[in-house]
Amino acid sequence: MESIALWLVSLIVFPGLLFTIALALFTQYLVRKWSGRLQKRMGPTYVGPFGTLQPLADLIKLVHAKEEVVHRYSMPGLAKFFGILGIAAGISAMLFFPLSPLRIVSDYDYLVYVYLVSIWIPVSLLLMSLAMPGPYTSIGVSRFLSFITVMEPAYFAALLTPMILASADYKPFYSIYATSITVWRYWVNPLTALPLVLALIAAIVTLQAKAMFNPFNIPEAEQEIIAGFETEFSGPVLGIASLLHDVDVAVTAISIVYLLLGGPYPFPHLSIPGILVLIVKYLAVVFVATVIRNAFGRYRLEQALYTIFKYALVPSLIAAVLATIYVWM
Amino acid sequence: MGWIEVAELMYFNNPIETAVVASINLAVAMAVLGLIYYFIRPRSRRITEVYLAGEGEEIVSSISPSPLNLYWFFIKRFAKRIYDYLVGAMHTGNLMDWVSYMVSWYGLLILISVLAVIAYIVVR
Numbered sequence: 001m002e003s004i005a006l007w008l009v010s011l012i013v014f015p016g017l018l019f020t021i022a023l024a025l026f027t028q029y030l031v032r033k034w035s036g037r038l039q040k041r042m043g044p045t046y047v048g049p050f051g052t053l054q055p056l057a058d059l060i061k062l063v064h065a066k067e068e069v070v071h072r073y074s075m076p077g078l079a080k081f082f083g084i085l086g087i088a089a090g091i092s093a094m095l096f097f098p099l100s101p102l103r104i105v106s107d108y109d110y111l112v113y114v115y116l117v118s119i120w121i122p123v124s125l126l127l128m129s130l131a132m133p134g135p136y137t138s139i140g141v142s143r144f145l146s147f148i149t150v151m152e153p154a155y156f157a158a159l160l161t162p163m164i165l166a167s168a169d170y171k172p173f174y175s176i177y178a179t180s181i182t183v184w185r186y187w188v189n190p191l192t193a194l195p196l197v198l199a200l201i202a203a204i205v206t207l208q209a210k211a212m213f214n215p216f217n218i219p220e221a222e223q224e225i226i227a228g229f230e231t232e233f234s235g236p237v238l239g240i241a242s243l244l245h246d247v248d249v250a251v252t253a254i255s256i257v258y259l260l261l262g263g264p265y266p267f268p269h270l271s272i273p274g275i276l277v278l279i280v281k282y283l284a285v286v287f288v289a290t291v292i293r294n295a296f297g298r299y300r301l302e303q304a305l306y307t308i309f310k311y312a313l314v315p316s317l318i319a320a321v322l323a324t325i326y327v328w329m
Numbered sequence: 330m331g332w333i334e335v336a337e338l339m340y341f342n343n344p345i346e347t348a349v350v351a352s353i354n355l356a357v358a359m360a361v362l363g364l365i366y367y368f369i370r371p372r373s374r375r376i377t378e379v380y381l382a383g384e385g386e387e388i389v390s391s392i393s394p395s396p397l398n399l400y401w402f403f404i405k406r407f408a409k410r411i412y413d414y415l416v417g418a419m420h421t422g423n424l425m426d427w428v429s430y431m432v433s434w435y436g437l438l439i440l441i442s443v444l445a446v447i448a449y450i451v452v453r
Contacts, residue, residue, distance in 0.1 A: 106341035
């Protein structure tokens with residue numbers, strides 16, 4: 001009975017549904033607020049203390065108050081189904097991190113995590129978009145598919161690098177939990193720090209691309225192709241798509257914080273220094289993404305793909321190869 | 330080999346069990362999200378024309394793209410050099426060019442397979 005209660009608390013409250021959505025909305029707030037400051041604007045101000053509840057107000061407005069606008073080719077029910085599926089995949093993935101009171105651990109659990117985050121989330125977003133078709137939507141989906149072809153392998157290889165190192169010394173093999181709590185040891189060894197630096201650079205570029213922040217916002221390309229893959233979204237479908245995007249950003253940032261930066265370690269989770277270190281690392285990752293977003297203009301599609309290829313895919317593959325060579329030696 | 334303490338964890342022996350549990354979690358989270366949405370969903374719906382920057386529907390040939398067109402950019406632009414090489418090698422109009430191209434690639438794949446098997450046997 002206790003274990004079922006622990007499972008439900010982990011899945012529904014922390015770090016599952018409620019926490020993941022709260023973190024996603026807070027991350028959106030941070031990006032909007034910091035972007036506002038960088039552009040000499042105020043950013044969100046009115047709802048909640050310092051405007052922190054603005055993303056929640058926007059979500060409730062879209063999902064509850066706005067009417068649903070559809071055309072005769074739309075399948076809004078299907079779009080919402082896939083949106084909720086993608087958000088649920090992100091929530092399910094959170095239970096792999098040491099953050100969770102109930103941690104799912106096994107050999108090669110990283111592959112299950114990738115199945116949830118790198119397949120279900122982007123596929124859900126694509127299927128949402130295709131369920132609300134239109135010419136601009138098609139162009140956006142085509143561009144996003146091109147992104148996925150380069151971006152997701154880079155994300156996989158970047159996070160695989162610490163797994164390769166940790167699996168040489170610790171069990172379970174290729175486990176998110178085992179890697180998260182041991183990766184900090186590899187930052188203090190110069191031979192293993194180099195692949196981790198390359199993997200971190202690749203992961204940051206990948207986060208930028210997955211979030212479709214500048215310079216990688218060509219799939220939505222506002223004003224050029226209206227709103228790209230989300231042109232036909234409105235009301236609840238737009239709210240769910242926006243939440244799915246934010247959950248994707250939050251889970252990706254958390255994965256970088258845990259698998260590459262070591263989460264709160266060397267401090268334990270249930271300690272003041274541990275919690276502070278965890279928060280600072282998460283804020284740092286989101287801040288870097290926000291600064292890059294505001295420092296660049298939009299790349300053309302081929303520029304964006306070559307940039308992801310050059311600064312994410314190639315470094316992540318080199319990092320994985322270097323880690324493998326180190327382990328063999 | 331150190332052993333990470335897993336006593337407080339939900340530990341599984343293989344990734345298939347993990348995938349099943351993750352899928353159950355996904356299904357439960359979906360059900361809860363679906364219920365929440367059901368209770369707060371908007372009650373009104375408006376049906377409009379497809380938005381085509383003020384143009385009529387007749388200006389587009391099809392409302393949905395073909396699967397090939399979805400990958401158009403990746404195939405024709407990003408991987409253009411590879412694409413041109415493949416097309417150039419295979420579509421010269423001479424059947425023998427195509428046969429020699431295919432045989433050479435299959436030969437290379439078979440060679441790699443044989444070498445991999447030999448390497449595996451030696452290492453084992």
